[in-house]
Amino acid sequence: MASSDQAIARLLLKDEVERFLFAEAELLDDRQYEEWLALLDDDIRYWMPMRRNVKFGELEREFTREGQDINWFDEGKDTLMRR
Amino acid sequence: MVVTSRDEVTGKLVDVDHGLISREVFVSGDIYQQEQEQVFARAWLFIGHEAQIPKPGDYFVSSMGEESVILCRDRESEVHAFLNSCMHRGMKVCRYDEGNTPVFTCPYHGWSFATDGKLVGVPYFKDAYHQELDKSKWGLIEVPQMYNYKGGIWATWDKSAPPFLDYIGGFKLYLDLLMDSWDGSDSGTEVFGGVEKWLVPSNWKFPAENFIGDRYHNISHRSVDMVGIGPSGTGRRDTNERAGSRLLDVSFPERGHGTVMALRPGDAAIPNAYQDLPILAEYFRHCEEEKKRKDAQLWRLLGGPGTVFPNMSYLPRQPRSIAVWHPRGVNQTEVWRWFLVDTKAPQEVKDYLRHYYIRYSGPGGLTEQDDMENWNYAHSASRGVIARRYAYNYEMGLGYGTPNYENDGLKLPGLILDSTEAKAAEQNQRGFYRRWAEFMDAEDWGILANWRNGSGHE
Known part of the structure; x- marks a missing residue:
């Protein structure tokens, strides 16, 4: 029984996450940016590294490093708000 | 449109005396093919920064025009640039963006080349070649001229091209605003890890001319200027620093380079800038004081965007960076952007x-993304058979430049147009295309080095 309770809890959580993502997408589709921003934590990190083509065995070079290199994005809520 | 003979470009497709430039210059496949030979195989091109290859064996794969080149440091710490194509069957001997290696081994048949370009390994050398292949003749093709200018590495495929410093000429004064340390001391810059690379669906000359001096497109950046993303707090990022300055458009039409900048009044005080963070404000104030102490006249120059002919553009202040507009077909440009910073700046400043560089630049940057839209749609709306019939207009400020500019005792090189009241001019763009046309028409560097016989006025 315990394991099926856990499985149900997982499914409910998954459902909750999905609903949140759908609601977020809807806000963005409707251009309700203020409402969307209100959903985000103040300490949100928004980071997208750049990818390099590197030799096998040098995978540590594959992505630019957060907090050190140039990245496509490396920002927080302040910049997201200005966008 | 087919351009069959020389002297077809100057005065016809490029009529700078009347401020008219044919759209064929941007959209014709034949012209594009010709400029690979006439422009990119002969001009000095920026290929990378020495800070990218600090150790023996380090390499960075770069590009000169359409062609892939390897910038590397050999075992003796000598820097080289090689055509990235195997001498046996043309395969790229290096397919990676960067790394460290003792040899470049071609993935096709296994010829291997040392980091000084020498052919050092040939499979079946003994059995199939009977040891008769002269390996000393089959090393990688090396650029005939390369120059390390304050850390920036430049190269040309033309051995008859003038030396780099002659190619740059008096423009050096302005390029140094990018390459020297913020406090005015010689050199001293490094690049951050990560070179931004992205594709823009437009001809490479759109961005090159935009950076050479388009002050006219502030409408494009209105939203980001309103929001304010700069290091000085709110509004446009450098309003404080430029207070009371003259705006100068500087062109070297005999060489093709140009920049737009601000000139502070002779009695200017050091402004409050970079107010976002105390350590940042303090660093820049310290540097400004040092620079002013070293040369109070040169301190008055506040560098702005510029282009070194043909396809290297830069921003000497923030976001301090170098862009190269690699041609990738007549309708496409691959943009590479390197970001520079003073080596001795405190970590917090870096x-x-x-x-700031990241939120400003690149396809995800709040400012640069506006430019992509313009180049993209200007190009695509110029490709049609009807659109091609109509030349672009480059008349703004035609004939208003002066070759002997002086202000409060400071004489500046180049053809200078004071655009403070006018707010914008297209002198620099005309200088760029005048030079481009000369490259397209000229047989050789004997003709192209025209500054040696005093040419250079608009």
Whole structure:
């Protein structure tokens, strides 16, 4: 029984996450940016590294490093708000 | 449109005396093919920064025009640039963006080349070649001229091209605003890890001319200027620094280079700038004081965007960076952007600037993304058979430049147009295309080095 309770809890959580993502997408589709921003934590990190083509065995070079290199994005809520 | 003979470009497709430039210059496949030979195989091109290859064996794969080149440091710490194509069957001997290696081994048949370009390994050398292949003749093709200018590495495929410093000429004064340390001391810059690379669906000359001096497109950046993303707090990022300055458009039409900048009045005080963070404000104030102490006249120059002919553009202040507009077909440009910072800047300053560079630049940057839209749709709306019939207009400020500019005792090189009241001019763009046309028409560097016989006025 315990394991099926856990499985149900997982499914409910998954459902909750999905609903949140759908609601977020809807806000963005409707251009309700203020409402969307209100959903985000103040300490949100928004980071997208750049990818390099590197030799096998040098995978540590594959992505630019957060907090050190140039990245496509490396920002927080302040910049997201200005966008 | 087919351009069959020389002297077809100057005066016809490029009529700078009347401020008219044919759209064929941007959209014709034949012209594009010709400029690979006439422009990119002969001009000095920026290929990378020495800070990218600090150790023996380090390499960075770059590009000169359409062609892939390997910038590397050999075992003796000598820097080289090689055509990235195997001498046996043409395969790229290096397919990676960067790394460290003792040899470049071609993935096709296994010929291997040392980091000084020498052919050192040939499979079946004994059995199939009977040891008769002269390996000393089959090393990688090396650029005939390369120059390390304050850390920036430049190269040309033309051995008859003038030396780099002659190619740059008096423009050096302005390029140094990018390459020297913020406090005015010689050199001293490094690049951050990560070169931004992205594709823009437009001809490479759109961005090159935009950076050479388009002050006219502030409408494009209105939203980001309103929001304010700069290091000085709110509004346009450098309003404080430019207070009371003259705006100068500087062109070297005999060489093709140009920049737009601000000139502070002779009695200017050091402004409050970079107010976002105390350590940042303090660093820049310290540097400004040092620079002013070293040369109070040169301190008055506030560098702005510029282009070194043909396809290297830069921003000497923030976001301090170098862009190269690689041609990738007549309708496409691959943009590469390197980001520079003073080596001796405190870590907090580097971190702050890095974040600023990122939020400003590249396809995800709040400012640069506006430019992509313009180049993209200007190009695509110029490709049609009807659109091609109509030349672009480059008349703004035609004939208003002066070759002997002086202000408060400071004489500046180049053809200078004071655009403070006018707010914008297209002198620099005309200088760029005048030079481009000369490259397209000229047989050789004997003709192209025209500054040696005093040419250079608009």
